[in-house]
Amino acid sequence: MYQMRDDIQSILVDENTISDICDRLAAKITQDHRDSNRELILVTVLKGSVFFATDLIRRIPLPCGLEFMKVSSYGSGTSTSGFIQVHLDLKRDITGADVIIIEDIIDSGRTLQKLKHLLEDKGANSVKCCTLLDKPDRRQVEMQVDYVGTVIPDEFVVGYGLDFDEKYRNLPYVGILKPSVYQK
Ligand code: IMP
Ligand code: MG
Secondary structure, eight states: OOOGGGGEEEEEEOHHHHHHHHHHHHHHHHHHHTTOOSOEEEEEETTTTHHHHHHHHTTOOSOOEEEEEEEEEEOOSSOSOOEEEEEEOOSSOOTTOEEEEEEEEESSSHHHHHHHHHHHHTTOSEEEEEEEEEOGGGOOSOOOOSEEEEEOOSOOEEBTTBOBTTBSTTOSSEEEEOHHHHOO
16 A cells, blocks of 8 residues: 655654644744734635634634645746735735745745735735745845744645645645655
C-alpha cells in the first residue's frame, strides 16, 4: 500500500511541536489583545492555513472572528510591480477591527505584504501577521511578521495544510518532500 509518508524525506515539525507552537502563539495573541475593546478577527488564507487557524483559534479564550480569503500573488522576482489577485474576498466589514492574518508559510513575503495593505485599505484598525512557518532565506520584500511559529530552512515542505499539487495537505506533520517527487 502506497502511503504519503513514502514521499517524505524527513519530518521537520512533528505533531507535538505543532501543538506547542499553537499553545505559545495563542497565549501571546491573547495577552496582546485581552485588554482591547476592539473586535479581533483572524483572516485565514485558503487553503493551506486552515489547519493552523482552527487549531490556533480554539486556544484563544477571547471573542474572535474567523474569516477566509483566497488570494494569489504574481510579480517578477526582482520588481515590486507584482499584484495580488483576490479569488475569494471577505464577506464582512472589518472597519475598526484588529485583524491578524493567519498564514501557513512565508516564503518571498509578497503575498502577505500585499494582503496586509489590502486589509489596511479596507479600514482595519491594525493588521498583524501570524505564520506557522517562516523561510527567511527566501524573503524578497521587507515584512514584519508579528507571530512566528518556527523558522525553517529553504526546503520545499508539505503537510498540515501545505500542499504540492494539491496533495499532502492531510499529513498531520510538516515534512520535507523528497525532491524525486517534484522533479518527476
Ligand atoms: P510568498 O510568501 O508570497 O512567496 O508565498 C507563500 C505561499 O507560497 C504560501 O502561502 C504557500 O502557498 C506557497 N509556498 C511557499 N513555500 C512553500 C513550501 O515549502 N511548501 C508548500 N507551499 C509553499
Ligand atoms: Mg498559502
